[in-house]
Amino acid sequence: DTEVTQTPKHLVMGMTNKKSLKCEQHMGHRAMYWYKQKAKKPPELMFVYSYEKLSINESVPSRFSPECPNSSLLNLHLHALQPEDSALYLCASSQGPLRTGEGDEQFFGPGTRLTVL
Amino acid sequence: AQSVTQLGSHVSVSEGALVLLRCNYSSSVPPYLFWYVQYPNQGLQLLLKYTSAATLVKGINGFEAEFKKSETSFHLTKPSAHMSDAAEYFCAVSDSSASKIIFGSGTRLSIRP
Numbered sequence: 001d002t003e004v005t006q007t008p009k010h011l012v013m014g015m016t017n018k019k020s021l022k023c024e025q026h027m028g029h030r031a032m033y034w035y036k037q038k039a040k041k042p043p044e045l046m047f048v049y050s051y052e053k054l055s056i057n058e059s060v061p062s063r064f065s066p067e068c069p070n071s072s073l074l075n076l077h078l079h080a081l082q083p084e085d086s087a088l089y090l091c092a093s094s095q096g097p098l099r100t101g102e103g104d105e106q107f108f109g110p111g112t113r114l115t116v117l
Numbered sequence: 118a119q120s121v122t123q124l125g126s127h128v129s130v131s132e133g134a135l136v137l138l139r140c141n142y143s144s145s146v147p148p149y150l151f152w153y154v155q156y157p158n159q160g161l162q163l164l165l166k167y168t169s170a171a172t173l174v175k176g177i178n179g180f181e182a183e184f185k186k187s188e189t190s191f192h193l194t195k196p197s198a199h200m201s202d203a204a205e206y207f208c209a210v211s212d213s214s215a216s217k218i219i220f221g222s223g224t225r226l227s228i229r230p
Contacts, residue, residue, distance in 0.1 A: 004160075006160075031216060033217075040223075040225075041222075041223070042207055042220035042221065042222055042223050043161070043207075043220060045217055048216055048217060050216060055216060056216065056217060090160055090161070092160075092161075096216055104149070104211065104216075104218075105151060105163050105166050106161075106163075106218065107163070108153075108160035108161040108162070109160050110159055110160045111158075111159070111160050113158070
């Protein structure tokens with residue numbers, strides 16, 4: 001299985017709602033990532049988990065709260081979002097930490113299209 | 118700090134023509150370089166990666182890229198464009214100590230019939 005799955009595919013929420021995005025991989029990868037992508041822009045890294053521990057937080061506002069329940073699952077909890085948070089949210093995984101000389105390509109899920117009203 | 122620069126936000130070629138998407142990198146250490154493709158409303162898919170094993174890297178869908186250290190370039194090519202190649206292409210860089218990759222700004226490839 002070389003797939004990263006994300007649910008839901010689309011999500012519409014109000015600014016007072018609480019919702020969660022889910023990501024799952026069964027490739028035995030030990031690093032997982034959340035990205036935010038606005039239209040016509042490259043993905044922006046939000047969080048990195050390595051061996052189920054948060055290793056990188058790119059100064060993301062606290063209204064985004066990541067969680068890694070186990071090595072296969074990654075959640076992103078959303079609360080009190082703003083309209084400008086509307087974007088495509090991508091999850092990725094990789095073998096990580098990097099093995100010397102091999103590179104550590106990331107495998108991406110199809111994303112969740114989030115609209116905040 | 119590492120970075121990549123993609124020259125040309127939009128490239129348009131005729132079906133059957135050569136595709137050339139340009140990427141230059143900046144890195145103080147030997148880099149790992151990647152090309153990803155993103156079709157509309159989808160995630161990113163790895164086309165190919167450079168890890169110093171060979172300077173000419175062949176990827177999926179007939180794409181290849183050549184690492185040129187003297188030019189700090191990693192341009193993506195395909196001899197003959199197909200309509201299905203229309204997508205956004207991202208060049209990316211990482212090093213052996215980093216747990217993240219840095220994406221270029223992307224190049225949108227359009228194919229004319």
